[in-house]
Amino acid sequence: MASDVRTSRGQLSPQARFLLMALPGALFVVTFLILPMVSILVFSFWRTESYNLIPDWNLQNYFTIFSTPTYLTFLLRSVLTAVAVSLFALIYSWPIAYFMAKHGGRYRLLLSLAVAAPFFTGVILRISGIQGIMGPVGLINMGLMNFGIPPVEILMYTQTASGIGIAYLFIPFMVTAIYLSLLNFDFELLEVAKINGARAWRAFIEITLPLNWIGTVIGLILVFVPALGDSITSRFLGGPNAASFGQVLSMQFGESGTWALGSAMGIVLFAASSLVIYLMWRTVNLRRSGFTGMEG
Amino acid sequence: MRVRGLGDLAARSGGALLLVTLYVFLYAPIAYVIYTSFQKDLNWPFPPSWTLTHYADLAADRTYQEGLVNSILLGLGSAVICTLFATLGSIAVLKYRSRWRALMVIIYLCPLFVADLLVGISNLLFNRQILNLPGNMGSAMIGNAVHCTSFAFLIMLAQLSRYDWRLDDAAMVFGARPLRCFFEITLPLIWPAMFGAFVVSFILAFNNLEISFYNLGAIPTLPTIAWGSLRFGLGGELFALAALVNGVVLAAFTVMYLLMRYRIVSFGHRE
Amino acid sequence: MADFVLELEGVTKRFGSVTAADNLSLKVAQGEFFALLGPSGSGKTTLLRIIAGLELPDSGRVLINGQDVTTLPPYARRVGMVFQNFLLFPHKTVGENVVFPLRMQGVPKDRQRERLDWALKLLRLEGLAERYPNQLSGGQQQRVALARGLISEPALLLLDEPLANLDRELRKEMEVEVRRYQVELTTPFIYVTHNQEEALTMSDRIAVMSHGRFEQVAPKLEVYTHPQSPFVAAFVGHSNRMRGRLIRVDGEMAWLDWNGVEIIVPRPASASAGSAVDYFVKCENLSLAGPDDPGPALPGNRLPGTLQDVIFKGPTADYLAKLQNGAELTITDAVSLPRIGRGDPVHVVWSPAAGQCFPVTGG
Numbered sequence: 001m002a003s004d005v006r007t008s009r010g011q012l013s014p015q016a017r018f019l020l021m022a023l024p025g026a027l028f029v030v031t032f033l034i035l036p037m038v039s040i041l042v043f044s045f046w047r048t049e050s051y052n053l054i055p056d057w058n059l060q061n062y063f064t065i066f067s068t069p070t071y072l073t074f075l076l077r078s079v080l081t082a083v084a085v086s087l088f089a090l091i092y093s094w095p096i097a098y099f100m101a102k103h104g105g106r107y108r109l110l111l112s113l114a115v116a117a118p119f120f121t122g123v124i125l126r127i128s129g130i131q132g133i134m135g136p137v138g139l140i141n142m143g144l145m146n147f148g149i150p151p152v153e154i155l156m157y158t159q160t161a162s163g164i165g166i167a168y169l170f171i172p173f174m175v176t177a178i179y180l181s182l183l184n185f186d187f188e189l190l191e192v193a194k195i196n197g198a199r200a201w202r203a204f205i206e207i208t209l210p211l212n213w214i215g216t217v218i219g220l221i222l223v224f225v226p227a228l229g230d231s232i233t234s235r236f237l238g239g240p241n242a243a244s245f246g247q248v249l250s251m252q253f254g255e256s257g258t259w260a261l262g263s264a265m266g267i268v269l270f271a272a273s274s275l276v277i278y279l280m281w282r283t284v285n286l287r288r289s290g291f292t293g294m295e296g
Numbered sequence: 297m298r299v300r301g302l303g304d305l306a307a308r309s310g311g312a313l314l315l316v317t318l319y320v321f322l323y324a325p326i327a328y329v330i331y332t333s334f335q336k337d338l339n340w341p342f343p344p345s346w347t348l349t350h351y352a353d354l355a356a357d358r359t360y361q362e363g364l365v366n367s368i369l370l371g372l373g374s375a376v377i378c379t380l381f382a383t384l385g386s387i388a389v390l391k392y393r394s395r396w397r398a399l400m401v402i403i404y405l406c407p408l409f410v411a412d413l414l415v416g417i418s419n420l421l422f423n424r425q426i427l428n429l430p431g432n433m434g435s436a437m438i439g440n441a442v443h444c445t446s447f448a449f450l451i452m453l454a455q456l457s458r459y460d461w462r463l464d465d466a467a468m469v470f471g472a473r474p475l476r477c478f479f480e481i482t483l484p485l486i487w488p489a490m491f492g493a494f495v496v497s498f499i500l501a502f503n504n505l506e507i508s509f510y511n512l513g514a515i516p517t518l519p520t521i522a523w524g525s526l527r528f529g530l531g532g533e534l535f536a537l538a539a540l541v542n543g544v545v546l547a548a549f550t551v552m553y554l555l556m557r558y559r560i561v562s563f564g565h566r567e
Numbered sequence: 568m569a570d571f572v573l574e575l576e577g578v579t580k581r582f583g584s585v586t587a588a589d590n591l592s593l594k595v596a597q598g599e600f601f602a603l604l605g606p607s608g609s610g611k612t613t614l615l616r617i618i619a620g621l622e623l624p625d626s627g628r629v630l631i632n633g634q635d636v637t638t639l640p641p642y643a644r645r646v647g648m649v650f651q652n653f654l655l656f657p658h659k660t661v662g663e664n665v666v667f668p669l670r671m672q673g674v675p676k677d678r679q680r681e682r683l684d685w686a687l688k689l690l691r692l693e694g695l696a697e698r699y700p701n702q703l704s705g706g707q708q709q710r711v712a713l714a715r716g717l718i719s720e721p722a723l724l725l726l727d728e729p730l731a732n733l734d735r736e737l738r739k740e741m742e743v744e745v746r747r748y749q750v751e752l753t754t755p756f757i758y759v760t761h762n763q764e765e766a767l768t769m770s771d772r773i774a775v776m777s778h779g780r781f782e783q784v785a786p787k788l789e790v791y792t793h794p795q796s797p798f799v800a801a802f803v804g805h806s807n808r809m810r811g812r813l814i815r816v817d818g819e820m821a822w823l824d825w826n827g828v829e830i831i832v833p834r835p836a837s838a839s840a841g842s843a844v845d846y847f848v849k850c851e852n853l854s855l856a857g858p859d860d861p862g863p864a865l866p867g868n869r870l871p872g873t874l875q876d877v878i879f880k881g882p883t884a885d886y887l888a889k890l891q892n893g894a895e896l897t898i899t900d901a902v903s904l905p906r907i908g909r910g911d912p913v914h915v916v917w918s919p920a921a922g923q924c925f926p927v928t929g930g
Contacts (some may be wrong), residue, residue, distance in 0.1 A: 014392045014393070017392060018388045018396065018397070021387060022388035024381060024384060025449075026385070026403040026404065028377075028442065029406055029442060029445060030403065032441075033406055033415065033442045036421070036422035037410065037418050040414075040417065040418045040422075043421055043425070053425060092314070092318075095314050096314050098311060099312060100315065103308055107553070107556060110552055113549070114319065115319075115322070116496065116499070120499055120502075120541050120542065121538050121542060122522055123503065123505050123519065124505065124519065124522040124523060124526070124530070126325050126326065127325075128329070129325025129326060129327075130325045132325070132332060132341075133328050137340060142340070168321065168322070171322075172322070177450075184454060184458065200303070222408065225408065225410070226411055226412060228411060231413055232505065246411070249413065250413060250417075253417050263417075263421065266417055269411065269413075269414060270410065270411075270414060274409060
């Protein structure tokens with residue numbers, strides 16, 4: 001009681017201040033992300049009739065998804081592509097982010113902004129740029145044909161082409177996530193490791209990677225989630241043989257107007273990404289991450 | 297010693313080389329877009345036949361100007377909303393010990409786990425079925441802001457994790473009320489982080505296709521115009537516009553580089 | 568005007584299961600230099616933060632100049648404070664940092680300038696007003712923090728381990744300076760430290776803290792020479808501890824069986840034969856004698872042993888003597904002793920009243 005009275009006389013308790021500051025944003029996310037997601041979960045058990053959702057509870061939508069071989073193929077293809085792209089991005093981004101954070105000097109902000117700047121150009125234009133360069137009638141293949149060399153078939157409406165496009169779009173997220181993590185990393189710890197006899201790669205495995213693992217996992221999530229949900233890149237670069245799950249999902253909200261089925265596909269997509277994120281998060285040990293923000 | 301120096305040098309130049317490949321990878325399509333914007337034939341612009349017609353068309357067509365204005369509005373609105381929430385949230389999480397802290401962090405990071413496409417369609421159905429709301433600018437702003445809140449939050453968290461909150465204690469002991477303390481001490485020290493969060497959110501919302509497309513209704517923005525014109529092949533005006541935007545970005549980067557080169561502004565870097 | 572600048576009445580603060588301040592009461596008068604001395608985790612910084620208003624006590628009252636400020640927020644208390652890591656505002660110049668409290672109080676500009684000149688002169692910071700904190704040395708930063716704490720003529724100045732981050736030489740120098748400012752200004756200083764030398768050098772009175780409680784609050788000499796609890800006896804100064812059981816008691820005296828060696832100790836109140844006690848003697852109260860030196864006539868302790876090592880400390884040295892019961896004693900004595908070396912037989916001599924004897928609690 002006594003402390004309540006004091007609280008009312010000008011000094012809010014830290015707990016109250018915390019909630020006052022953190023709650024608005026949390027409520028915002030709950031209202032405009034979690035509630036809509038819950039609503040499509042509900043709709044996924046309904047059915048659609050001439051562009052209207054009918055609350056007629058059934059499991060037909062899920063049955064359709066899991067009994068249609070093409071949908072399952074698309075889902076599997078999307079998951080495998082997303083995993084492959086994430087792993088490639090991981091291996092490719094680490095040395096780049098490391099170089100920027102350690103050797104960027106006073107230009108490192110500029111170097112990191114230059115990684116993010118392609119986002120100033122719309123996705124569609126950038127993809128059409130990629131198409132212009134490596135598509136069937138693009139710069140590379142037409143150039144090769146000019147010299148009488150057969151075109152690189154792997155770049156012509158294939159899963160690989162689609163994967164390259166996805167990597168192109170989302171690698172900047174991975175580089176930035178690792179870079180931001182490394183900004184708070186004390187590179188002198190590596191000197192300690194080296195003085196104690198660790199070779200460079202050993203010091204990396206023992207010190208650098210564990211202490212930046214949260215940032216790395218966040219980078220993986222930032223690449224994996226949009227890669228899994230991709231519907232645009234595969235449409236442009238993948239062609240008919242590399243259609244993705246996101247593509248058929250968005251189709252339910254376009255021409256066919258089967259929202260209930262689309263909602264169910266959305267839930268399946270979300271479940272698939274949640275599962276992978278859960279697996280990745282299991283590798284995080286907050287106590288050993290050096291992440292001081294959460295220790296208390 | 298020499299050998300270790302060489303190894304270090306190799307690692308360093310290897311990193312630099314990879315960074316260069318990344319830049320080439322990232323900017324080649326953009327360079328292609330800029331190049332094409334000056335070409336008569338958009339589909340096979342070789343050998344070059346230079347023209348400025350696309351720029352003239354762009355200047356004449358009100359649709360693109362409207363789209364640009366809408367995109368900027370959408371970007372600004374979303375960026376303001378999510379920077380505000382992310383700033384408050386990140387300060388709360390870093391400054392106060394609370395048993396709700398882990399939960400709050402998870403909620404703020406939730407949008408990362410949901411693909412754009414899902415944010416778009418779930419908001420579409422939620423607005424239509426439950427709020428009975430047709431597509432509008434506000435819904436699109438909110439949808440994008442939700443998505444960007446996580447990004448803004450992560451950026452703030454990374455930049456503020458070394459901020460010493462006891463500076464606020466010091467200011468309070470010397471007579472600064474909480475609001476005064478915020479404007480005198482906290483804000484001047486955290487604005488670079490807020491600015492970074494704002495810029496990133498702005499860019500993401502400005503060019504967002506999937507959230508905007510499902511929630512804007514008939515309001516055109518640049519990405520939705522591009523999407524809509526795909527049926528007939530992308531218009532040259534879009535290439536011209538992208539080239540102009542990149543010109544502005546390049547100019548801004550050049551200015552930043554010069555300011556850093558001659559040490560006029562350090563942009564937060566301390567030697 | 569109240570008699571005391573600062574009064575604490577039964578201040579209690581708990582963090583979960585830890586009691587950081589346990590029913591603490593205290594009065595500090597104008598002109599006093601008061602030290603809160605204790606190991607880390609003893610609650611001294613929490614107490615300081617309660618006085619500053621940065622923590623709210625669970626119960627009890629805080630009065631400044633007779634006014635109850637318990638529930639006032641820090642910005643309404645007008646106390647000065649010097650923080651452990653200085654906490655200078657990195658984006659403000661020295662001048663802006665120092666003048667900050669006056670600006671917050673809405674003091675007119677010309678008065679601000681006047682006070683700034685005064686503070687910079689007092690702390691020998693003239694010419695540095697335009698610098699930024701990261702352009703200053705540690706000692707200069709320390710003085711800026713002091714100037715900022717003192718500029719508004721606060722009712723009292725709180726100092727939270729202000730010298731902990733300075734190197735030894737600078738610390739010695741600053742100890743003298745801080746004391747000088749306090750004497751000059753007569754503002755009461757509440758000085759938190761874990762360093763007993765700092766507390767003993769600078770303060771008038773010392774409160775020794777442990778586990779959120781005051782072990783002893785007394786003038787510094789008394790704390791040093793007459794510790795009231797085993798904790799104070801062990802923590803202040805460098806002491807030898809001898810634990811054993813009393814064999815017999817006789818008036819003010821008692822005989823202690825310390826690992827098979829019999830020594831005479833002052834009799835602790837309410838102790839009788841068979842009680843377990845701790846006997847503390849400061850190292851400098853022991854002295855060394857050659858085996859052939861005649862002992863003093865008074866009843867005293869004289870234990871034979873061998874010299875293990877000599878640690879040279881400048882004007883004095885620490886002598887380590889190993890007694891026949893295997894225990895070691897440290898003796899601080901003048902270096903100009905007759906030349907004795909490692910392995911020589913020595914006698915350790917002291918008067919029983921030079922030490923304090925306490926019953927062993929909980930055992």
